[in-house]
Amino acid sequence: MKPASSERxxxxxxGMKQITSKIAIVAIFATCAATKLSAEESLPIxxxxxxxxxxxxxxxxxxxxxxxxxxYIESSLLSFKSHVRDNPYSKQxxxxxxxxxxxxxxxxxxxxxxxxPPSAANDGNGTLTDEGRSIYVEGIPQSNVVxxxxxxxxxxxxxxGIPRLGGMGYDYLKRRLEQWNEGYHAAAEPMPRIAKRxxxxxxxxxxxYLSFVK
Amino acid sequence: xxxxxLRLAATAIFALAFALVGQAADRSEGGNSxxxxxxxxxxxxxxxxxxxxxxxxxxxxxxxxxxxxxxIENQLRAFIERRRVNPVMFNVAHVLSPAxxxxxxxxxxxxxxxxxGGGPKEHVALGKTIYEQGLPExxxxxxxxxxxxxxRGHEEIxxxxxxxxxxxxxxxxxxxxxxxxxxxxxxxxxxMVPTTHNLNHEQMSAIAAYLSYMK
Numbered sequence: 528m529k530p531a532s533s534e535r536x537x538x539x540x541x542g543m544k545q546i547t548s549k550i551a552i553v554a555i556f557a558t559c560a561a562t563k564l565s566a567e568e569s570l571p572i573x574x575x576x577x578x579x580x581x582x583x584x585x586x587x588x589x590x591x592x593x594x595x596x597x598x599y600i601e602s603s604l605l606s607f608k609s610h611v612r613d614n615p616y617s618k619q620x621x622x623x624x625x626x627x628x629x630x631x632x633x634x635x636x637x638x639x640x641x642x643x644p645p646s647a648a649n650d651g652n653g654t655l656t657d658e659g660r661s662i663y664v665e666g667i668p669q670s671n672v673v674x675x676x677x678x679x680x681x682x683x684x685x686x687x688g689i690p691r692l693g694g695m696g697y698d699y700l701k702r703r704l705e706q707w708n709e710g711y712h713a714a715a716e717p718m719p720r721i722a723k724r725x726x727x728x729x730x731x732x733x734x735x736y737l738s739f740v741k
Numbered sequence: 742x743x744x745x746x747l748r749l750a751a752t753a754i755f756a757l758a759f760a761l762v763g764q765a766a767d768r769s770e771g772g773n774s775x776x777x778x779x780x781x782x783x784x785x786x787x788x789x790x791x792x793x794x795x796x797x798x799x800x801x802x803x804x805x806x807x808x809x810x811x812x813i814e815n816q817l818r819a820f821i822e823r824r825r826v827n828p829v830m831f832n833v834a835h836v837l838s839p840a841x842x843x844x845x846x847x848x849x850x851x852x853x854x855x856x857x858g859g860g861p862k863e864h865v866a867l868g869k870t871i872y873e874q875g876l877p878e879x880x881x882x883x884x885x886x887x888x889x890x891x892x893r894g895h896e897e898i899x900x901x902x903x904x905x906x907x908x909x910x911x912x913x914x915x916x917x918x919x920x921x922x923x924x925x926x927x928x929x930x931x932x933m934v935p936t937t938h939n940l941n942h943e944q945m946s947a948i949a950a951y952l953s954y955m956k
Contacts (some may be wrong), residue, residue, distance in 0.1 A: 665828070677802060678788075721787055
């Protein structure tokens with residue numbers, strides 16, 4: 528394990544400094560003219576970063592949201608609120624977190640986090656990346672597993688409402704792929720029908736490969 | 742008792758053997774299995790939409806509903822022969838037997854979902870004019886002359902009605918780079934190179950927009 532706690536404190540104190548200086552800048556502007564508030568001032572960003580990490584790169588069970596496509600973040604937040612997304616951690620953490628979100632707030636959070644630069648988790652099994660890349664690019668035609676690249680893009684960058692997968696944490700990617708086969712988040716077609724064709728070792732290979740994609 | 746025991750054992754072995762043969766038959770053509778029609782149909786629909794309406798991922802996956810079976814068969818052969826370059830479909834084409842392919846194309850021909858639409862609406866009128874009348878001053882023939890007034894296609898000439906806007910736009914923009922490669926005389930798509938090369942981007946976008954809403 529990484530020295531997570533000290534790293535997190537460092538990240539958060541630098542985040543706090545940024546927030547403080549931004550508030551100072553805004554205060555100066557506000558005296559000159561009525562300015563539109565930035566996301567940090569108008570939204571409780573800290574409520575998200577407390578779990579997802581101060582630079583939103585993910586932490587423990589909370590996935591990275593930095594650099595995620597804004598349409599995907601927005602639709603995810605609304606699907607937590609409507610309980611369409613019903614995975615165990617979603618129920619435990621996100622149903623409550625999203626319960627009082629307005630559509631405007633969901634949009635604001637989505638835009639804010641989509642603009643933060645993502646960095647790769649690099650925490651998969653490095654010996655499985657070739658197999659994972661092959662499944663990602665070509666699928667497994669013999670067992671009717673479709674290629675991932677056609678929807679998620681050549682660098683797993685996502686597209687509109689389709690999520691970026693490149694550099695997400697290994698555990699998160701593996702868990703999501705497994706949980707479709709267990710009946711969770713069944714509304715997210717076509718993923719349930721795709722994931723059910725993947726074996727346990729194929730899921731490990733895919734999640735490993737993706738965790739290293741920049 | 743020994744003989745009865747042996748007989749029972751023999752019967753059990755026979756029963757097992759028949760069960761295995763039955764299973765093997767189920768995996769052949771037409772069976773509800775990975776390699777049979779149902780398995781491959783679900784494989785196609787995962788990307789091309791549950792009603793064959795197409796799907797907009799990072800890359801647009803074309804509508805297959807209502808498509809001409811001869812066109813589908815010809816294109817899948819083109820992927821294998823590399824007359825048409827597409828690494829994903831190259832692999833897909835290799836796992837479809839001729840009988841399965843024929844059954845799949847027949848199935849998609851009979852589907853008729855609503856088009857996804859999505860092209861810029863302000864260009865639809867120009868698209869309709871070019872589709873029906875061509876651009877005589879630029880030597881662009883009317884699309885309808887070959888693809889039909891309702892864009893249903895005919896045999897190897899594809900249906901265009903209801904096709905995804907970004908898919909048609911990409912096809913029109915890259916004739917000669919993506920299709921009809923290798924100089925094969927069997928490849929009728931080569932005819933689209935001189936047909937489209939006088940179209941500018943706005944005109945291509947207009948044609949694609951018009952077709953994206955066509956039922």
